[in-house]
Amino acid sequence: MNRFLQFLKTNATVLTAALGFTLFYNWSFFNHFNQAYSTFSLPFFISIGIMLFSATALVLSLICYRRTTKPILMLLFIIAAFCAYYMNTYDIIVDKTMIQNVVQTNVNEAKDLFTWKMVGYALVLGVLPAWIVSRVHLPKTTFKAAFSNKFKLIALLLILMASQAFGFSKNYSSFFREHKLVRFYANPITPVYSAIQFAIKSNTDSAPKVVTPLGEDAKKSATDSDRHLTILVVGETARADHFSLNGYAKDTNPLLAKEQVVSLHNLSSCGTSTAVSVPCMFSGLGRANYDEKKFNASENLLDVLNRAGVSVLWRDNNSDSKGVATRLTYQDYKDPKINTICDTECRDEGLLVGLQDYIDQHKTGDITIVLHQMGSHGPAYYSRYTKAFEKFTPACQTNLLEKCSVEEISNAFDNTIVATDYFLSKVIALLKPNAKNFQTAMVYMSDHGESLGENGVYLHGMPYAIAPEAQKHPASIIWLGDGFKALTFDQLKQKADAPLSHDNLFSTLLGLNKIETKLYDPKMDFLKP
Template identity: 40%
Template sequence: MSLMQLKRVSLSRHLFLILFSAYIALFLNLAFYHQVLAAMPLTTLRCTLVFLSMPLVAFSVINIVLTLASFLWLDRLLIALFILVSAAAQYFIWNYNIVLDRSMIVNMLDTTASESFALMTPQFVISLLLSGVLAVVLAFWIRFKTPSGLLSSVVPRAISLAASAMLILLIALLFYKDYASLFRNHKELVKSLSPSNSIAATLSWYKHNQLTHLPLVRLGEDAHQSPQMLNSTKKSLTIIVLGETSRAADFSLSGYPHQTNPLLAKDNVIYFPQTISCGTSTAVSVPCMFSGMPRAHYDDVLASHREGLLDIVQRAGLSVLWNENDGGCKGACDRVPHQDMTRLDLPGECIDGECYDDVLFHGLDDYINQLKGNGIIVLHTIGSHGPTYYHRYPAQFRRFVPTCDTNQIQDCSREQLVNTYDNTLLYVDYIVDKAINVLKSHQDRFTTSLVYLSDHGESLGENGVYLHGMPYAIAPEEQKYVPMLIWLSPDYQQRHAVAMDCMNKLTKNTWSQDNLFSTVLGLTGTVTREYVPGDDILTACRSTNR
């Protein structure tokens, strides 16, 4: 017998609202209460009373909103929306410890279809069906009792509104200081409370997005190439390999026990293990590192309508190319030649809308052979993007075993998860080494250099946290420390008088993505007032400055 064949249950409207308000407040906020207990253990009677009051506050607020919506006949629709967003949010908060804020909304909107599908695990689908869809169906299946008159319809809801408001006021009078202290010291807790977290994050994104459609601000209008770069018979070529989700902790170049960088260890690269990212997501870090604004003063609204690093070097006369394999450049390449390599759908390299990073080299030699002047190429990799780490590398790079061959990474052992992630870094090693070899193969015509820098790191279950994208202030170091390295051809070292012994000493210093902007301007010989010598990593090691 189907649900529709059953006799429909009839409830008074105010009781209907109370039941669904309670369901959302109690059962779809279990992740929130779990986090509250971690932040405020129930060691005293007062702590216990504060904790027990929280579901009452959540219930009262939701009941007020839904009851007001009922006077406009919008209560069922609002209940459906609250249940679905709360059920989805609770799953990801509980399983991945995410924080639902504006940056997470940006991440979701910028995520490719294949990356989104990777998060649609059977566990998630079952959870959403049982806690969300089923409850929504029930909300539309229940019928309302026909009121005997206007008063019998309005008065019970008015009483419910008044009672909820009084309950909130009473709890505020009793425990305001406790609430204020808890949420002041643990600001991230509010972003785990559903459905307010989803609503607040979406509104914040919308308001923020309205400010981005502003006139383009030009930057570095004085840019030109240095005489040394222009007058040489041998042109200059720089490749930037832009990493994705590589964390510094797992690079063997700095002593990590898994040999994740066997090829780069032989390439005479200068590796900077203490490098800090601008953000914990691609949507923040990529535009930030190309913007010329330091993280401390980074304004993403301004960055969205202001020229950046690649605009400047292009204006100086360099040929610029951005090859994309990670769902978009987040505005950094909007005004320079760029191509989405994923769309090529090359056999053997691309499967179900995702490609191995080898696709970035397709046609690259032909492009370089046709270059007439100085150039810069950006290869934006998909790198180690999760949760489907096992999709990021071909079978021959499955060196560390056993692996976590599923998108339900929270169900894998620590060993399986780390092994799979480290295999992605083994493939990153191959990709960066291949880029270096491409440069070497064109050294008869070009003086060459390379920079590798990841956009952000990754959490692999440390303290129950997975993936990335947490607010910077509370994000773990695994999400903020990223690998950065520089490779200079012998020709570049000689031509620009760069002392390698000096460069190797700099690896002990702390750097950040803030250094990319001026370092690349210096590498490419781009002269502009936007260049900050102190931010250029090579400044101290050029013989003219020593």
């Protein structure tokens, strides 16, 4: 009996921490578990709680040793507190991609996510238990005794898990086969696993690498005597089904409706986050083959255009180009010293200031300009537009989206689309006078969509396989100048219903600039007649 009490005392900290994580940090897990089953079963609910506790304790026992127990648990309580906040508030999943998004988040994006509720979570569920752990006295023991106790604990936990799996075998068979989504909400197991994945990947990718040239055979077609001016607008978080051009009930595109634009309303994104979608759409790898390591080790579409003699400019009012414009002319328009249209934040319209001067300075050759919008970036949608674009009310005026109704969130989001509509109309207005010297074109393609509270899900970044359709169907629009010879407006309209994706952008931009290379796939060029 004394040995058993000593065993419990030795492992009490780990077991207590596991119990705390299970009871207070996994509300989203149990909420999704309940949603997954039409009928509530109390015995299985208790069993899943025991299973989660056991799995958490098992993970902790594997990473916590006497000298590392306190610092690891203190760190985990802080991490789990923030994860609990975002899971409970926005229903997000903290996987490897989400951790990548966090690492790449800039100060302005971080400010949008700051709330006093988050501070409350950090203090109550993070700092307080971390402080309690710091005050715990861990008994000294020999290596042999510690190893024995560790082995006994792991064995006991495995037996406990096996007993639950055996006692509810049919339930667990269904749970693991049909409700994989629920497992993503296990806190802190999923965040820890994802962080390890990200760390391994980052460490592997950090090794010096030689960037492989892409499209070394690329050249302008000898039969093409026209100059081409293309503006590619990379949108942010704009979902296709909130564009009135696509049949949305609210008039979110009043200005574009007056132009000869075609909305590609059946387009799928490469990912559900900027960190994946933006590099993927320029990589030429396609969604099925995209990998960040492959992307970083190779040149991309813009490098190919530049090699073929196209003058390429990237202007950014978002986080950055995600590595796309590393070797090209890049201008940061989040800086008020450069962007002349800034108030509470720098506006996308500022991306156009001085752009005609850039065009005029290039007397020969083709020009491709990429404008990376702040667009509809959440959760502070109300910050993405000025009062002039507040067309739909009442609009959510806080980044605490759960405080607003779905209608208020939708109104705020739709106002950002109205602002984008205005911005795109200004792009077209810039291109029109240049038709006398260029074949002009505007391609607008958002990086991904957004969840606006449907079924309790907010923002974006869900794993692609389980992400809501709203996150995977971004808005995309094409405008061609009057001098465009390859395709008429009526021919372009016939392509509006075609099933397209970000994968089509690579060959389409090559085709727009009449670039000849073996990389070009005419079947993927959605502007080819």
